[in-house]
Amino acid sequence: MAVEAGRLEEPAAKVALLNDPKVRGWIFQSALLVVIVWLIWVGLQNMYANLAAANIASGFGFLERNAGFAISQSLLEYSQESSTYGRVFFVGLANTLLMAVVGVILATIVGFTVGIARLSNNWVIRQLATAYVETLRNIPLLLQIFVWYFAVLRLLPSRRASWDLGFLGQLNISGWFAPKPVFGEGASLMVWAIVVGVVGAFLLGRWAHKRQEETGQPFPVFGTGLAMILGLPIFAYLISGMPVSFEMPVAGNFGPKGGSRLYPEFIGLLLALSMYTASFIAEIVRAGILAVDKGQTEASAALGLRSGQLLRLVIIPQAMRVIIPPLTSQYLNLTKNSSLAVAIAYPDLVSVFAGTALNQTGQAVEILLMTMLTYLGLSLLTSAFMNWYNNKMALVER
């Protein structure tokens, strides 16, 4: 590598064009671009030829056509006779989102409980939590869905001999017949009370935070906020003459009638998804809590904080910083994994749209593109939110 002294004084030697990293880079990149564009072009040409040979019209016109198949569970208005494939897309999307939201809530509750239990000083609890995590996360999710749906839920009694869960409704092999809330006149007052309660609690929290920053006086935000969020609607419920009643399912000859029905597909998928994801969340929570330095605990003990305050003011805020990013990706995983619904025919986006609708119309490219882009959009939205949150929570160092 030694350079002779004499050569240094010579004018810069003429470098071959290919040895210039910039030129080389651009040549490489253009070659790559050409290859990619060529591949896409050839692929599209083949696709049009194949579609023409199979007599399938490409394009999104099929979304206006009548679907003509039934969907068991639908949050949106849907009828077999008059709804279009476009409607099917939204019905499936709504079911996917429903599964995602309920699953995320359940998985978070179970996951945090198990994660904290893994750090418990109670030996039995600790071992039990470890067994839960090590078992569930090492068994494929699809197998767990099958176990819940084909084995566990099949053990439920038949339609005629439902289990009576008292005020929770009835449970049998065809699903859970839960009490259905019926909103009477004046129920809107309760909705407003909830809104006012939430907004009020939020403002209260901000005010209390500001006051504590200025004067050092703490304010019991949690209790007051909870009282506002829960108390106002209850108050509204009482003064407007108890407008909400529950329609209870009644046992009939052909199974329970009335109430709102949760299908076994929903229950099976929900349990499998949330139990599986909870085992991952538990590990994240455990790692997050362990990541808080021991000195923090000792310092707050030295400051005289009680164990409740220690958790609330010192450990959790710092642990959350470590927990949130992987937690979000677990939420995303849960949402994506809900597509396994297709294996047990829960009518989610993949099952009804990329499954039934695709088989009926044959518009594979359009339908799969729409499905993929929808999931991609959900992922990107979530990661955008995560980045925003991370920036907000990032340690501000002096």
Add this chain to the structure above:
Amino acid sequence: MAKRTTTKSRPKTAIVKNDTGAAAVAYVRSDMDPDLPAPDASQGIAAWMRANLFSSWINSILTVFALYLVYLVVPPLVDFAFVNAIFSGEDRSVCATIEQGGVRDSDWFGACWAYVGAYGSQFIYGRYPSDEYWRVNLTGLLFFGSLVPLLMPAAPYKPLNIIFVSIIFPVVAFILLSGGNLDLNGFLLPDSMMEPGTTKFWVDYLFVCAAVLAIVFLVARGSQSDPIPGLRIGLGIMAVIAIILMLFAVDFGLRHIETDRWGGFLVTLVIAVTGIAASLPIGIALALGRRSNMPIVRLMSVIFIEFWRGIPLITVLFMSSVVLPLFLPEGVTFDKLLRALIGVALFSAAYMAEVVRGGLQAIPKGQYEGASALGLSYGQSMRMIILPQALKLVIPGIVNTFIGLFKDTTLVLIIGLFDFLGQIQFSFSDATWSTAGQSLTAYLFAAFVYWVCCFSMSRYSIFMERRLDTGHKS
């Protein structure tokens, strides 16, 4: 804790006043009393239980509750899996109650291991012809025989082992499992110029070789370097590929076995191993691309990675089984298993890329700078300095990706391939063994098999993590 506080040492000196009133040191203790045993309340089982199970009333409640949960789950499971289980029998009657047309008492409920035994070979080989099982067995033996020493850090001959696992084994496995004897038909020249057949294939191959070598030569000349080493490497690679292709085309007298007869654990392993083997190089390329200075390369890598990571695997499998054939020219058909493999490999490549990127980012900047200060080119510095360190760092991450991939192979049953779980689901349709406890038995068995595989892999990953956790932490 307890020991320390209970054995306080006594004062070392005792000052005794004598009659005259003058203080004198009468006794200096030179050696300590032996430690007293800890009080009974702080040792033994009772004390352990006190500290770990019943330290407060809330803990006591939790303990009782947890024990109740264990009582709810474990005894019935043991009853089902062992006590009441049936281990041998000819058909469903041994596993069914009298009401269901069997021989058991009416309150009997247990696992039917006889059914798993009867279906054992199907769960492993699928519909692979039974007189050819030895081929699968031999492949498995070669695979585990070469993989285990590779995974043991102390085993010798690592480079040879890597060459065997990455080049020789795939070729042997392909020939053994499918039977080899491929028809090579040519791919480049139009059919009008030459009759399609083996000769045309090799003529085409020679053209490709010439083109590759020409490009290598031109690049070398253009950058004013010696073209000989590049040409030698290019020639070597093309020769190895030619030898492999020739081996594929040789008739070894093995019966050709279509992939739709493959099934069970064989397919699970084929998908998982091929997926990881293909995704590793693609993943490394993508990770390097994502950290590259070239904007188009970086953009393409980011789009690729984020796209695949943002969509569920099941849509990928749908796409590879339904849409991929549309993009191919008419007449070109891919095997169903191969299509699934492509989908799985691309999908896990995106995840692998992120794992490798983590390793690349963990390498201190000084290593990159040192490499370029030595005058190494980009390729050289990656190959000799950066990647060996980065890949070693992310071995646990790679193993974790593999565990995820291994679990995800079950999804192929949705597109109609019969992997291990698919074969189990399929066996339910056979009336010979259909009993009330059949699905629970089968799922228990499947769960056990998957659990053993994944758990041992995760233990290996933890072991490697501990072993590799030596430096690199600044």
